[in-house]
Amino acid sequence: MDDLNTLSAYSSGNTFALKPLTDFRCDMAPQKGIHLFHFSHSLCSMKVRQALAENAVHWTSRLVLLPAYQQYEPDYVRINPRCVVPTLVCDGKVTTDSANILNFINSKLSNLDNSQKPSVDEFEAIAFWLDKADSLPIEALTYGDNRGSNKSFLFKRLANGGKDHEYKANLLRKLVKRHENEKLLHDAYKSKLNIVENTLTIIQTPTRLNALYDTADSILIELETQLVSGPFNAKGWLASNKFSLADIAWGVVLYRIQKLGLESLLWGNRTTVSQYCEKLFARESFKTGIMDWSNIPKNIVFPMVKYKLFNRNKLVG
Ligand SMILES: N[C@@H](CCC(=O)N[C@@H](CS)C(=O)NCC(=O)O)C(=O)O
Numbered sequence: 001m002d003d004l005n006t007l008s009a010y011s012s013g014n015t016f017a018l019k020p021l022t023d024f025r026c027d028m029a030p031q032k033g034i035h036l037f038h039f040s041h042s043l044c045s046m047k048v049r050q051a052l053a054e055n056a057v058h059w060t061s062r063l064v065l066l067p068a069y070q071q072y073e074p075d076y077v078r079i080n081p082r083c084v085v086p087t088l089v090c091d092g093k094v095t096t097d098s099a100n101i102l103n104f105i106n107s108k109l110s111n112l113d114n115s116q117k118p119s120v121d122e123f124e125a126i127a128f129w130l131d132k133a134d135s136l137p138i139e140a141l142t143y144g145d146n147r148g149s150n151k152s153f154l155f156k157r158l159a160n161g162g163k164d165h166e167y168k169a170n171l172l173r174k175l176v177k178r179h180e181n182e183k184l185l186h187d188a189y190k191s192k193l194n195i196v197e198n199t200l201t202i203i204q205t206p207t208r209l210n211a212l213y214d215t216a217d218s219i220l221i222e223l224e225t226q227l228v229s230g231p232f233n234a235k236g237w238l239a240s241n242k243f244s245l246a247d248i249a250w251g252v253v254l255y256r257i258q259k260l261g262l263e264s265l266l267w268g269n270r271t272t273v274s275q276y277c278e279k280l281f282a283r284e285s286f287k288t289g290i291m292d293w294s295n296i297p298k299n300i301v302f303p304m305v306k307y308k309l310f311n312r313n314k315l316v317g
Helices: 043-054 098-109 120-135 138-144 153-158 163-178 183-203 206-229 245-259 263-267 271-281 284-289 296-311
Strands: 034-038 060-063 087-090 093-096
Touching: 034 043, 043 098, 043 245, 043 284, 087 098, 093 098, 098 120, 098 245, 120 206, 120 245, 138 153, 138 183, 138 206, 138 245, 163 183, 183 206, 206 263, 206 271, 245 263, 245 271
Parallel strands: 034 060
Antiparallel strands: 034 087, 087 093
């Protein structure tokens, strides 16, 4: 059964979101080269940028400004009908869903030789932990409330009782109507509206939000147990002796939880999780994929000013 109460709408256990696309031909997408449609501070974009860095893949950046709702612009939705970032395009073929993109990069685009990668019999464990990180209801925790201490300024502003989701839902209702004659857009906006409305209800219902914290807490206990008993304990990583996709997914999730000020609530006394964080955040690809994109004026404020000057009322007009 779909469980948006305790899991992310996009986790593999849910059918809320449209199915991910894999290497899917799309005439609207750039036809030459590797392009990543992404947003500097989006968690799923961070994962993909780190995976591209890890695998020494050269790519072209295509910014999608989430604060300007560019993820709902028809030209983008024709490429990614989920109305979210990230989207990877290789020579006109589209792959969506961050976990799916990570696997695609690993199997199709990687410039590493096999000796640098985890072994084939570790794939199942890696997929398990990748899925676990993906199932954490990070969106609701981000927008839900401000119980985290020392929350960063950006995230304090996002948790505003669901105002952003109310705005999105209204915008999506208009877009569903406006594009009723183009099936792809109509279905995409309708599906996204359903997700946004469900998330909004959760954000505005304290008992449901409490249930999310409980889910996050039990997932972090599982993480701690695996770190203590698995390869990390022998100087390796979460699911293998080698760094894997699971470590990428957990690195950005734990980093976000820290930024939300929820560290003390979720793993305050668990020292192994803290040691794991230290190791993850010191990785060179973490710098390239996450820290190098963290400058807010450069990656959000200036692009937004430019967008507002040249594209005013593009979506809502
Ligand atoms: N894991 C899913 C979810 C992606 C997702 O939720 N992306 C967020 C940013 S991390 C987004 O684009 N949010 C914009 C929105 O929902 O309007 C995927 O990669 O398709």
